[in-house]
Amino acid sequence: MSSSALVTSSPEELVFTFKQGDEESFKDAWSRIFTSYRKTEPQMTLSLLLSNFYFGLMIRYRYALDALVGGDFLHCNGDQAFNAIKKLVASHDSANNFDSALISIYNRLNNLEISTSRLDDNYCHVRNRLEQVLVNSKLSLWDPTVKIVIGDRTLHAYCDIMYEFCLMPENIDKSLKLWGVDKGGEEIALIDNSIIIPKGIAAGVHTTIRGRTVSIDYLIIETGKIILGRSLLKLLGAVIDVGEGTLKFTSIPGGNHIFPKPKGKKNIKKGKDEAQGKVDTPSLDNT
Numbered sequence: 001m002s003s004s005a006l007v008t009s010s011p012e013e014l015v016f017t018f019k020q021g022d023e024e025s026f027k028d029a030w031s032r033i034f035t036s037y038r039k040t041e042p043q044m045t046l047s048l049l050l051s052n053f054y055f056g057l058m059i060r061y062r063y064a065l066d067a068l069v070g071g072d073f074l075h076c077n078g079d080q081a082f083n084a085i086k087k088l089v090a091s092h093d094s095a096n097n098f099d100s101a102l103i104s105i106y107n108r109l110n111n112l113e114i115s116t117s118r119l120d121d122n123y124c125h126v127r128n129r130l131e132q133v134l135v136n137s138k139l140s141l142w143d144p145t146v147k148i149v150i151g152d153r154t155l156h157a158y159c160d161i162m163y164e165f166c167l168m169p170e171n172i173d174k175s176l177k178l179w180g181v182d183k184g185g186e187e188i189a190l191i192d193n194s195i196i197i198p199k200g201i202a203a204g205v206h207t208t209i210r211g212r213t214v215s216i217d218y219l220i221i222e223t224g225k226i227i228l229g230r231s232l233l234k235l236l237g238a239v240i241d242v243g244e245g246t247l248k249f250t251s252i253p254g255g256n257h258i259f260p261k262p263k264g265k266k267n268i269k270k271g272k273d274e275a276q277g278k279v280d281t282p283s284l285d286n287t
Helices: 011-016 026-039 046-056 059-069 078-091 100-131 170-176 230-235 265-275
Strands: 145-150 153-159 166-169 200-209 212-221 238-241 246-249 256-258
Touching (some): 011 026, 011 046, 026 078, 153 170, 170 212, 230 238
Parallel strands (some): 166 212
Antiparallel strands (some): 145 153, 145 200, 238 246
């Protein structure tokens, strides 16, 4: 006689270790675990029964339970869970004899998994492509200014094609002691879509740019900086290379110009003062 004793698992162990057999029907699997569940003392919670049953089932039955409750089987209430189980028990008597509806659900869910995997691959491909796109995250490190001379004053003016006309702040106009400001001037649309009304026009101001003197009509504005608009830049044949930070006046012999680069906060402040006519600056050499 063998000395080894027959080991019998407790009802609790049978519930916790439940796994549907390869040839076991859904009905038999449910009957087996539910019988063990009813023998547990004290009575095991319903959530433990349902979770162990669900994870011990073949995957096609898990898909079917999720489809019957319209979501995650383990997140539904007890009545919904038991109703879904009863429907499958009534429909399937064996592991190899379940109706075409379940086969359809299983196949569709498998196709959904494949489609989701492909979607994830496409997303990663697009993401990699986007990461190769240049992002404008670095400063240009140059100020689009050029030296101009009005009378005996040396100033810096910004070249800005966003503006049609040339602009001059009122304080610079007064400091230059020009011969008067005419009334008029068109509305000026700013980058933020706001509108400013010029205080007048300083007409025929002789301005020397890179050795060439031109007569410019400046619209006088309350504050800001001297701006050379696109009308004048076009007249001078300006070619701006924003990548290299260079400006070339094709109508001026030797009109090549490199925009100054600020070297620090002190130089940036100095550049602002120069643009507002507060200081005189030495001329920039031709390139």
